[in-house]
Amino acid sequence: MADAQGVLVVGEVADGNLTGLTTELLGAGRRLVEKAGGKVGCLLVGAAVSGVANDAIAYGADVVYVAEDGAFEPYAAEAWLPAAQEAAAKASPAAVLLGQTSIGRDLAPRLAFRLGVGVSMDTVAIEYDSKLHFTRAAYGGNARAQLAPKSLPAVATVKGKSQDPLEPDSGRGGTVEHIAARPAADQARVKVLGQEKAKVEGVRLEDADVVVTGGRGLGGPEGFQALEELAAVLGGAVGASRAACDLGWYPPSAQVGLTGVTVSPTLYVAVAVSGASQHMAGMSGSKNIVAINKDPEANMVKAARFAVVADFKQVLPSLIEELRKLRA
Ligand SMILES: Cc1cc2nc3c(=O)[nH]c(=O)nc-3n(C[C@H](O)[C@H](O)[C@H](O)COP(=O)(O)OP(=O)(O)OC[C@H]3O[C@@H](n4cnc5c(N)ncnc54)[C@H](O)[C@@H]3O)c2cc1C
Numbered sequence: 413m414a415d416a417q418g419v420l421v422v423g424e425v426a427d428g429n430l431t432g433l434t435t436e437l438l439g440a441g442r443r444l445v446e447k448a449g450g451k452v453g454c455l456l457v458g459a460a461v462s463g464v465a466n467d468a469i470a471y472g473a474d475v476v477y478v479a480e481d482g483a484f485e486p487y488a489a490e491a492w493l494p495a496a497q498e499a500a501a502k503a504s505p506a507a508v509l510l511g512q513t514s515i516g517r518d519l520a521p522r523l524a525f526r527l528g529v530g531v532s533m534d535t536v537a538i539e540y541d542s543k544l545h546f547t548r549a550a551y552g553g554n555a556r557a558q559l560a561p562k563s564l565p566a567v568a569t570v571k572g573k574s575q576d577p578l579e580p581d582s583g584r585g586g587t588v589e590h591i592a593a594r595p596a597a598d599q600a601r602v603k604v605l606g607q608e609k610a611k612v613e614g615v616r617l618e619d620a621d622v623v624v625t626g627g628r629g630l631g632g633p634e635g636f637q638a639l640e641e642l643a644a645v646l647g648g649a650v651g652a653s654r655a656a657c658d659l660g661w662y663p664p665s666a667q668v669g670l671t672g673v674t675v676s677p678t679l680y681v682a683v684a685v686s687g688a689s690q691h692m693a694g695m696s697g698s699k700n701i702v703a704i705n706k707d708p709e710a711n712m713v714k715a716a717r718f719a720v721v722a723d724f725k726q727v728l729p730s731l732i733e734e735l736r737k738l739r740a
Pocket residue numbers: 552553626627628629630652653654655656667668669670671672683684685686687688689690691694704705706707710722723724725
């Protein structure tokens with residue numbers, strides 16, 4: 413694309429609000445344009461999305477492209493693609509960022525194909541040093557690949573919690589432009605038959621400031637009861653390693669890691685988790701890691717700020733009791 417500059421974020425709205433990941437992408441976009449120049453655009457697609465245009469501006473957008481129509485919902489790639497293409501044509505961005513969500517991972521490759529460019533999926537870092545670079549996991553999480561796009565706009569899906577949002581500033585200025593593209597309902601080749609929302613009790617894992625994660629070393633699903641107690645007393649959420657999820661001890665939606673959720677809490681307590689590279693890929697951004705593991709050589713123990721080398725069964729009851737006393 414000639415004279416490509418700036419960043420276009422394909423935003424998502426849930427329950428009438430910008431998703432957390434959209435605010436993270438806007439933050440990433442802002443940091444990119446500070447170095448590389450241009451504007452941050454944000455495409456919003458769906459019914460009543462203009463209601464959150466000002467939020468997008470507060471989180472860093474200069475221009476919000478609004479494709480407002482109930483016919484865009486529920487999401488269908490065929491419906492969103494023309495709107496995304498129109499926004500890309502208007503913005504002429506150097507990069508198009510989408511969330512690594514069910515929408516982003518479906519839309520990004522199709523949009524890249526239509527634009528005749530490549531796509532970086534599962535992106536965890538975005539850098540600019542006279543050229544754009546995207547970083548993503550490779551070889552099953554054992555290595556990191558750095559991709560330098562050959563043609564612009566560079567399209568990328570970005571993992572949640574890998575970028576920091578800006579503090580929202582309601583005083584920021586920005587403009588709103590309308591997108592004309594509308595879905596041609598009768599031409600739809602895919603019909604969405606239903607959608608089911610995952611039930612979440614308490615704090616969402618991705619948003620939790622404290623995450624307590626259990627691994628295969630717990631020895632069975634009953635081990636997670638103590639973890640739930642610990643998470644409750646710390647006001648956090650419970651995660652699980654893939655091994656624990658694969659064994660059916662905890663729901664797959666709680667899996668932390670390369671093929672699960674990415675978290676970056678202030679406190680990450682890993683109980684009987686070895687710290688395989690694929691697990692670390694989803695939590696290495698945690699500010700403080702505490703490991704409880706009976707193996708002093710476990711990778712998680714080495715990565716931890718504090719480690720208790722012991723059997724979790726001996727540690728957790730007294731830890732929970734002491735924390736309860738402190739909280740009281
Ligand atoms: C492509 C690919 C993607 C993957 N994606 C993910 C992912 O997203 N997330 C993920 O977690 N894994 C993922 N994995 C799997 C990963 O490689 C590991 O197999 C997995 O993380 C191991 O889980 P674990 O640490 O619970 O189990 P283990 O490696 O078996 O570790 C158990 C730990 O518990 C400790 N322990 C045992 N008993 C006790 C006790 N009584 N008290 C205290 N400590 C004890 C042991 O010392 C050990 O360190 C992926 C693998 C591949 C190939």
